[in-house]
Amino acid sequence: MFQILNEDGIVKDQENVPKIPAKELVKWLELMIALRTLDQKGMRLQRQGRIGFHIPTTGQEAHVAAAAALKKNDWIFPAYREHACALYRGYSLKTLVHHLFANDMDPEKGRRLPGLFGSKEHNFVNPSAPIGTQIIQASGAAYGAKYLKDGNVVIVFFGDGATSSNDFHSGMNFGGVFKVPAIYYCQNNQWAISVPLRRQTAAKRLADKALGYGMPGIQIDGNDVFAVYSQVTQAAERARKGEGPTFIEAVTYRLGPHTSSDDPSRYRSEEEVKIWRNKEPIRRLKLYLINSGIITEKEENALWERYDKEITQYIKEAEKRPPPPLDSMFDDVYEEMPWHLKEQLNEVKRFFG
Ligand SMILES: Cc1ncc(C[n+]2csc(CCOP(=O)(O)OP(=O)(O)O)c2C)c(N)n1
Numbered sequence: 001m002f003q004i005l006n007e008d009g010i011v012k013d014q015e016n017v018p019k020i021p022a023k024e025l026v027k028w029l030e031l032m033i034a035l036r037t038l039d040q041k042g043m044r045l046q047r048q049g050r051i052g053f054h055i056p057t058t059g060q061e062a063h064v065a066a067a068a069a070l071k072k073n074d075w076i077f078p079a080y081r082e083h084a085c086a087l088y089r090g091y092s093l094k095t096l097v098h099h100l101f102a103n104d105m106d107p108e109k110g111r112r113l114p115g116l117f118g119s120k121e122h123n124f125v126n127p128s129a130p131i132g133t134q135i136i137q138a139s140g141a142a143y144g145a146k147y148l149k150d151g152n153v154v155i156v157f158f159g160d161g162a163t164s165s166n167d168f169h170s171g172m173n174f175g176g177v178f179k180v181p182a183i184y185y186c187q188n189n190q191w192a193i194s195v196p197l198r199r200q201t202a203a204k205r206l207a208d209k210a211l212g213y214g215m216p217g218i219q220i221d222g223n224d225v226f227a228v229y230s231q232v233t234q235a236a237e238r239a240r241k242g243e244g245p246t247f248i249e250a251v252t253y254r255l256g257p258h259t260s261s262d263d264p265s266r267y268r269s270e271e272e273v274k275i276w277r278n279k280e281p282i283r284r285l286k287l288y289l290i291n292s293g294i295i296t297e298k299e300e301n302a303l304w305e306r307y308d309k310e311i312t313q314y315i316k317e318a319e320k321r322p323p324p325p326l327d328s329m330f331d332d333v334y335e336e337m338p339w340h341l342k343e344q345l346n347e348v349k350r351f352f353g
């Protein structure tokens with residue numbers, strides 16, 4: 001497994017440490033802290049019945065480094081735990097909170113499962129709920145980039161569970177055969193809801209699956225921002241040079257429940273979670289930054305406080321907003337509304353006044 005920064009934030013592989021400005025590293029830490037804070041609040045809001053649903057990313061925040069390794073116009077196809085990529089590109093945290101509340105400021109107009117947002121402006125594509133579908137979509141988009149010769153690379157995220165989907169095979173096979181500029185990034189967080197990795201595959205390592213599709217496969221420590229940055233950078237370079245796709249298996253762990261609708265204590269032990277809690281990505285980046293003299297512990301604490309306050313304020317604002325106007329559900333499908341939708345719209349207006 002490729003690793004640069006170990007669990008205690010100590011550089012184990014000096015030769016491969018990517019040269020990243022200190023300011024940039026602090027930005028990563030900030031976004032990771034912002035997201036972790038959003039999870040804590042999101043779960044509480046859901047329990048209090050103030051939002052309907054929450055998908056935590058806790059433990060998997062190191063994917064922020066994947067966005068950092070790409071260019072602005074490269075396409076990102078997330079699964080549903082890659083919020084940090086959107087935030088890295090400038091998707092606003094405040095908008096994300098509006099989205100969780102599905103209010104009239106939610107760009108998705110309350111139509112999507114909270115967490116399944118996208119942003120045209122940021123080349124961050126809405127995920128589809130059926131597992132694995134984004135893999136074929138991304139392969140197609142990468143084929144498009146190759147056809148147009150626009151120099152763009154596509155990264156697609158999916159879980160260990162998604163490697164059992166038909167779309168994983170179709171997407172990876174297509175990508176390998178047509179040498180598309182894609183990065184297949186598997187977030188192996190050990191679980192697919194209650195199904196453990198050992199029930200998902202008999203393969204020794206998910207990375208080995210790349211062999212069958214004629215592309216390089218590498219297993220990396222997915223909680224190590226340096227490993228993520230370095231391997232996504234290399235994969236993007238290969239893709240841009242026309243050398244085809246790469247499969248990255250990022251070994252990580254879902255520290256929280258699958259979603260707010262899940263109770264992991266029914267299928268996994270607290271001991272297992274404890275082991276992984278010590279390997280989590282924020283702690284190790286924080287230790288590295290403190291040991292390197294880039295930030296102080298006090299500054300790190302201040303970041304947690306800052307995002308706690310900031311997100312609390314966003315929640316206050318978002319909760320005051322009304323839901324999207326009812327007639328908005330008829331928008332965006334047809335340029336001109338057909339008669340049957342007009343009929344339904346009128347009925348909605350009549351019914352709800
Ligand atoms: C085709 C399909 N089957 C089942 C589901 C229900 N489902 C939602 S998430 C999930 C587990 C996915 O696990 P994994 O790919 O490892 O991603 P993770 O949730 O661990 O990030 C399942 C089975 C679904 N959404 N789509």
Ligand SMILES: [Mg+2]
Pocket residue numbers: 159160161187188189190191192193
């Ligand atoms: Mg999983």
